[in-house]
Amino acid sequence: MKFTGASVLVLGLVVGCATLPAGDTNIAADWDPLPASTRTLDMFKAGPDQACYDRETMPATFVVDSHNHFRPFGGKSRPYSEVVAYMENSGxxxxxxYGIGQSLPWNSGCTYYLDCVGTPADPSIKNDMINANNLANHKPEHIELTLSMTFPDLANPSDIAETMDTLNEEYPGLWKWMGEVNLVKQALMGNDHEAATLSDIANWAPFMAKLRAADMPIAIHSDLGSNDDQTKYLHLMDEVLERYPENKIIWVHMGLSKELTNIPADQHIALMSERLDKSPSLMLDITWRVIADNYFQTEKNKAAYTAFFNKYYDRILTGTDFVASFNKSFEVYAEEVEVNSTLLEDLDDRAFRYITLGQAYFDLLDLPYRAPDVCRA
Ligand SMILES: [Zn+2]
Structure with a gap:
């Protein structure tokens, strides 16, 4: 058996309609679910009957959003059930x-930190607790969610291990990930964010040990540098990789940002490859449309990054970097899925299965799912 666009269309229409949430939603009536919304969890269950995935007819958008902020920087969020529906309707x-690593004070009137320079944006457990409560009481039927701790302030690490214990006492068994946490994020520096120093990184030891014991990955935002000094902060991530070689570390956005849009692809790829080769527990998160918008535009760059992803097929994680603030909509989410899937269509079959269809993510978390094989012509 093989899944094709046509064979799952009917099923998909039924599932798609049934999963639209009732009530106050922001899914525009004139914006249709993405073609990938015909995919179901059953297609990712191992067994003799597991169908292959026909790349000719099935979509090439990712199945794993490893980087989704269910909580906004400040102000009202889109409701949890609605964010779940966005994902269902995008396949x-x-x-x-994720919560958010930089919350603005609730009474500041700020939604986005860059619109409120001068207002401190501090990590907090608030959003982690709200996420945990939502997941504990409303586990979605058609989607697998992995709950993450986003509260740590990496520049002030003394209470992180203890707070992990508190969260585990409140919601035992639910926490499987840490991040996105900020080691250095230039965009936040106007909001009192300070980069962690080498001595701060040494003081991560207690919580990094806890993460290893619980087999929890940690996703770290660490800017590589800026357009003026492209590798200004590289030594910080290098220190983390050297000091904690046994931790499962995800370097989000491959170190890229709005502040670094001019590093040549071959140089960037060489820097990343060197670290992937040296640190077997390191993975890269290729989320955030800033990367696609700045680095996946020319044919030369597209070919270079596609070859890079093919080579490191089991070290790459997909996602949107969506932030569920009240002004977002399904249209925004769906577009972020499509933009952040830019290169996935061009991957070879092995990388397609590991990256687009999620096998690298399932292996990382030891999830009881299996990406379907790609159908052979
Ligand atoms: Zn993020």
Missing amino acids: VLFANM
Whole structure:
């Protein structure tokens, strides 16, 4: 048996309609679910009957959103059930449930930190607790969510291990990930964010040990540098990789940002490759449309990054970097899925299965799912 666009269309229409949430939603009536919304969790269950995935007829958008902020920087969020519906309608079946590593004070009137320079944006457990409560009481039926701790302030690490214990006492068994946490994020420096120093990184030891014991990956935002000094902060991530070689570390956005849009692809790829080769527990998160918009535009760059992803097929994680603030909509989410899937269509079959269809993510978390094989012509 093989799944084709036509064979799952009917099923998909039924599932698609049934999963639309009732009530106050922001899914525009004139914006249709993405073609990938016909995919179901059953297609990712191992067994003799597991069908292959026909790349000729099935979509090439990712199935794993490993980087989804269910909580906004400040102000009202889109409701949890609605964010779940966004994913269902985009063919995203697996997601990390991130809080946010930089919350603005609730009474500041700020939604986005860059619109409120001068207002401190501090990590907090508030959003982690809200996410945990939502997941504990409303586990979605058609999507697998992985709950993440986003509270740590990496520049002030003394209480992180203890707070992990508190969260585990409140919601035992639910926490499987840490991040996105900020080691250095230039965009936040106007909001009192300070980069962690080498001595701060040494003081991560207690919580990094806890993460290893619980087999929890940690996703770290660490800017590589800026357009003026492209590798200004590289030594910080290098220190983390050297000091904690046994931790499962995900370097989000491959170190790229709005502040670094001019590093040549071959140089960037060489820097990343060197670290992937040296640190077997390191993975890269290729989320955030800033990367696609700045680095996946020319044919030369597209070919270079596609070859890079083919080579490191089991070290790459997909996702949107969506932030569920009240002004977002399904249209925004769906577009972020498509833009962040830019290169996935061009991957070879092995990388397509590991990256687009999620096998690298399932292996990382030891999830009881299996990406379908790609159908052979
Ligand atoms: Zn993010």
